[in-house]
Amino acid sequence: MTATPRTNETSAAAERVDNAPAEAEAPATVEAGSAPADAGVAPYYGEGPDTVARAASTPDEEQPFLELGLRDDEYARIRQILGRRPTQAELAMYSIMWSEHCSYKSSKVHLRQFSEKAPKSDTMLAGIGENAGVVQISEKLAVTFKAESHNHPSFVEPHQGAATGVGGIVRDILAMGARPIAVMDSLRFGAADHPDTKRVLPGVVSGVGGYGNCLGLPNVGGEVVFDPCYQGNPLVNALSVGVLPVDRLQNKAAAGNGNVVILLGAKTGRDGIGGVSVLASATFDAGSETRRPSVQVGDPFMEKLLIEACLEVYDAGLIVGIQDLGGAGLTCALSETAAAAGNGMEINLDLVPLREPSMEPHEVLASESQERMLLIVEPAKVDAVLAVAQKWGVWATALGTVTDSGRLVITWRGETVVDVPPGSLADDGPVYARPMREPSDLILLQADRAETLPRPKTGDELRETVLRLAASPNLCDKTWVTEQYDRYVLGNTVLAQPEDSGVIRIDEESGLGIALSLDGNGRFARLDPYNGAKLALAEAYRNVAVTGATPVAVTDCLNFGSPEDPTVMWQFAEAVRGLADGCQELGIPVTGGNVSFYNQTGAAPINPTPVVGVLGVMSDVAKRVPMGFSADGDVLILLGQ
Amino acid sequence: MARVVVDVMLKPEILDPQGQAVAGALPQLGIGNVRSVRIGKHIEIEFDGEADLDRAREIADKLLANPVIEDFTLRVEELEEADQ
Amino acid sequence: MARVVVDVMLKPEILDPQGQAVAGALPQLGIGNVRSVRIGKHIEIEFDGEADLDRAREIADKLLANPVIEDFTLRVEELEEADQ
Amino acid sequence: MSMRIGVVTFPGSLDDRDAQRAVRLAGAEPVALWHADADLHGVDAVILPGGFSYGDYLRCGAIARFSAVMDSVIKAAGDGLPVLGICNGFQILCEAHLLPGALTRNEHLHFRNRDQWLRVESTSTAWTAGFQAGQEILIPVKNGEGCYVADRRTLDELEGSGRIVARYVRGNPNGSQRDIAAVRNEAGNVVGIMPHPEHAVEALTGPSVDGLGFFTSVLAHLGAHA
Numbered sequence A: 001m002t003a004t005p006r007t008n009e010t011s012a013a014a015e016r017v018d019n020a021p022a023e024a025e026a027p028a029t030v031e032a033g034s035a036p037a038d039a040g041v042a043p044y045y046g047e048g049p050d051t052v053a054r055a056a057s058t059p060d061e062e063q064p065f066l067e068l069g070l071r072d073d074e075y076a077r078i079r080q081i082l083g084r085r086p087t088q089a090e091l092a093m094y095s096i097m098w099s100e101h102c103s104y105k106s107s108k109v110h111l112r113q114f115s116e117k118a119p120k121s122d123t124m125l126a127g128i129g130e131n132a133g134v135v136q137i138s139e140k141l142a143v144t145f146k147a148e149s150h151n152h153p154s155f156v157e158p159h160q161g162a163a164t165g166v167g168g169i170v171r172d173i174l175a176m177g178a179r180p181i182a183v184m185d186s187l188r189f190g191a192a193d194h195p196d197t198k199r200v201l202p203g204v205v206s207g208v209g210g211y212g213n214c215l216g217l218p219n220v221g222g223e224v225v226f227d228p229c230y231q232g233n234p235l236v237n238a239l240s241v242g243v244l245p246v247d248r249l250q251n252k253a254a255a256g257n258g259n260v261v262i263l264l265g266a267k268t269g270r271d272g273i274g275g276v277s278v279l280a281s282a283t284f285d286a287g288s289e290t291r292r293p294s295v296q297v298g299d300p301f302m303e304k305l306l307i308e309a310c311l312e313v314y315d316a317g318l319i320v321g322i323q324d325l326g327g328a329g330l331t332c333a334l335s336e337t338a339a340a341a342g343n344g345m346e347i348n349l350d351l352v353p354l355r356e357p358s359m360e361p362h363e364v365l366a367s368e369s370q371e372r373m374l375l376i377v378e379p380a381k382v383d384a385v386l387a388v389a390q391k392w393g394v395w396a397t398a399l400g401t402v403t404d405s406g407r408l409v410i411t412w413r414g415e416t417v418v419d420v421p422p423g424s425l426a427d428d429g430p431v432y433a434r435p436m437r438e439p440s441d442l443i444l445l446q447a448d449r450a451e452t453l454p455r456p457k458t459g460d461e462l463r464e465t466v467l468r469l470a471a472s473p474n475l476c477d478k479t480w481v482t483e484q485y486d487r488y489v490l491g492n493t494v495l496a497q498p499e500d501s502g503v504i505r506i507d508e509e510s511g512l513g514i515a516l517s518l519d520g521n522g523r524f525a526r527l528d529p530y531n532g533a534k535l536a537l538a539e540a541y542r543n544v545a546v547t548g549a550t551p552v553a554v555t556d557c558l559n560f561g562s563p564e565d566p567t568v569m570w571q572f573a574e575a576v577r578g579l580a581d582g583c584q585e586l587g588i589p590v591t592g593g594n595v596s597f598y599n600q601t602g603a604a605p606i607n608p609t610p611v612v613g614v615l616g617v618m619s620d621v622a623k624r625v626p627m628g629f630s631a632d633g634d635v636l637i638l639l640g641q
Numbered sequence B, C: 001m002a003r004v005v006v007d008v009m010l011k012p013e014i015l016d017p018q019g020q021a022v023a024g025a026l027p028q029l030g031i032g033n034v035r036s037v038r039i040g041k042h043i044e045i046e047f048d049g050e051a052d053l054d055r056a057r058e059i060a061d062k063l064l065a066n067p068v069i070e071d072f073t074l075r076v077e078e079l080e081e082a083d084q
Numbered sequence D: 001m002s003m004r005i006g007v008v009t010f011p012g013s014l015d016d017r018d019a020q021r022a023v024r025l026a027g028a029e030p031v032a033l034w035h036a037d038a039d040l041h042g043v044d045a046v047i048l049p050g051g052f053s054y055g056d057y058l059r060c061g062a063i064a065r066f067s068a069v070m071d072s073v074i075k076a077a078g079d080g081l082p083v084l085g086i087c088n089g090f091q092i093l094c095e096a097h098l099l100p101g102a103l104t105r106n107e108h109l110h111f112r113n114r115d116q117w118l119r120v121e122s123t124s125t126a127w128t129a130g131f132q133a134g135q136e137i138l139i140p141v142k143n144g145e146g147c148y149v150a151d152r153r154t155l156d157e158l159e160g161s162g163r164i165v166a167r168y169v170r171g172n173p174n175g176s177q178r179d180i181a182a183v184r185n186e187a188g189n190v191v192g193i194m195p196h197p198e199h200a201v202e203a204l205t206g207p208s209v210d211g212l213g214f215f216t217s218v219l220a221h222l223g224a225h226a
């Protein structure tokens, strides 16, 4: 999930699928009825859903692909892949999966450097491309961590936007087989005294805190930065870290012909299907007004139950594959799991438990409802999985089966509305080498050097400067924020705020633990994105190192303006090159991260803001070095220039 | 002196985790015939003089409800009517 | 099908910091004629068949309100009446 | 034979494993109890841990109070079983009317997590007998709804009968009336406390090890009454 504008939607289909073997739901809610078959239905498309058969017979029907964010050539390619026009549901799925956010179409060519320049490592069990990077830290244990942005939603509805940002990154960690053990948050707002900051900041902080606290995850650090460039576009970057026994590592491949596809967790509603409403308005004359973009609302209690249920399922060895449902909902989970295994799937969309029975197939496929996971389960183990779900009070519904057809086939009310090669959605999206140009004002900015500023000359001036700095929003005490976060829960927090890094004990017996820091500096990156990215890396690396930990891995959240602006693209390319080079020099790999483009207000992009997280390992957390003076008479030594 | 009552509810399409949790707990109390529970806010604004519906609407709009996810209704209530 | 509405309010003698915070913010909006604001919960219970007032009272009594600090009122609402 | 202390897990309990760790560090055997299981498995005492049971959506502790295990806890508490409710557990004990009063939204309306000084005022409970009356201890507080309220008569009665177990000192983190941080029932076997003693049991992870006293106290109490 990120700040990129949402797109989406279409539908399609041909032929039918038959349905899923089993259906069970847990008693978490009272609202009855998981299958929408009994729904009072608004007429869809006049004569019914836009099926694959219909798409084949109406090749010239106009489709709102431009409104969904697809270009002419992208739409043409979809038609070529399918050999017909896409159905409405299919169009929705391509527009989602080929969006910047899901396909990384503008960033892919640059991000390759992270892998190319990464040092050889045999402790990296999963890297870029997985839900989160996984690093082995002892014979038996591994750690997984990742940062992600939820910028735009946090501007629209600060509390829920930030809350669901935390929820989303935690599910990524969970999907790797790990128990999430901590979160961090890096926040950027407009000017501290701007009236809208008063709306955004408290909401974001209560959202981050509310969700993390209710999940029982200690918050062990982060940043709060103010700069007018973030006024209309705050940055909410959340990091989560988890720990797993090495042999519990999960993957997302929907392997095994005949295996059952189970949706676990919350019901599906019209959350975050703003982009898709384009399709609604294209096909409905009346009533589409109520279908406007719907904010995603988080339910941390449901997520806590989901975590416990998943961990129990992992430990009992009940599943073949798992994927979290994030920004692109079922569309992404179904196509990625099938594509990762090179398999097909037959899914009966009628079985998805819905919050609103009147939802259309494209809405179900595009919904960003939170607190859901997709499981791939051998038929013999389905009952055991359903029993675990029942125990924890979360819904579990078999939606269909894995096939060897190589096609993702989705039916709705007995008709096939999607029939596509899953790889065309998940892996074969467009890739662009966008034009790049150094911003023309850069020379001027760089010429305006700090040396030209007046320096305090007298004791009074110096005193005044120090006081002004200490009181400035970017340097002042952050307790108002950090007090709203639980840093004690789980009982393994060794260092948290106000320390430079969070330090968490992993193994109570040996004292094995990890250190984490999350840092960025958009102002510096604006002046020099290459070195700005390196600087963020160096800061996080130093923060981890000074606790006594050995830095072992990097995650990042790359927050930039529009990639269609060549100067932004240049900033991005430079920052990626800087981060990749920095990691190469330090000898640690980037194991995962997130790109958030389109962070701008009108034509004005934010400062390029690469935020970098570094993970370190400590063999005995009792030896950690806290900051601050510990005893009278200690000697101060300044290292470096 | 009079009172304006504002009820603020999540829009129907927005997830209501509170209501869901309560609904889920009812079977434990032996109650099975409830289809759904939705939970919102009930706000009583007392004015110094007359009940001022326009002012109340302004307060609801700016402070009490979040228009992105919530709707509200307003009504004037006579003050004799005691609670409960 | 019908709905029972339960309004839960803090007892008058219990401090309501949320209501006070709203009341305290009103002068900033230029609103001076408000004497007090109290914030409680508005709960809508939908039953499978008829609105079951006795059940609703039982739910309110046991679960929705804490008698140590809260009072509640109940009423049946017809369902045609759409939200806001 | 070591004492067995049950720690209940409700859906949404978060500090249950921390409470188990504290029990272990105090020298007893932690026993995991499940909300849907009415069987207390013969434990010598019960801890209701912190967290957000059922999301704490309606009112903290309101739903958890109706779980199967609580029926047994309520009954056993009446028979003298030591019960400690921490944070959410305190809220559940109030909802179950094992303790008077209620916990409401913090006066400042925010969740607040800080290291908090308390003064132990009643040592005649199963959980605080090991402290000195008047002793000041430092343990973390973290809650959004920890503001203790009761009517004046109840408060006077609590005060008059020495049932205020601990008060906040050097600052009241949530607006609790009369700075109340912990109370007990008449018999002294049931204690509810808002701050988290289980987070102050190791020098490495807590602001102090003052919290350990609650868990060692109950062991001494059980030993004396065995």
Ligand SMILES: Nc1ncnc2c1ncn2[C@@H]1O[C@H](COP(=O)(O)OP(=O)(O)O)[C@@H](O)[C@H]1O
Pocket (backbone or CB within 6 Å): A184, A185, A186, A187, A219, A220, A221, A222, A223, A224, A474, A475, A476, A477, A478, A481, A482, A485, A496, A497, A498, A499, A500, A501
């Ligand atoms: N949004 C946040 N979430 C969690 N912790 C934060 C956040 N912002 C700041 N902190 C923590 O507060 C402490 C002080 O932050 P800051 O003043 O930015 O210090 P520094 O400049 O040393 O990073 C640090 O421990 C930092 O991790």
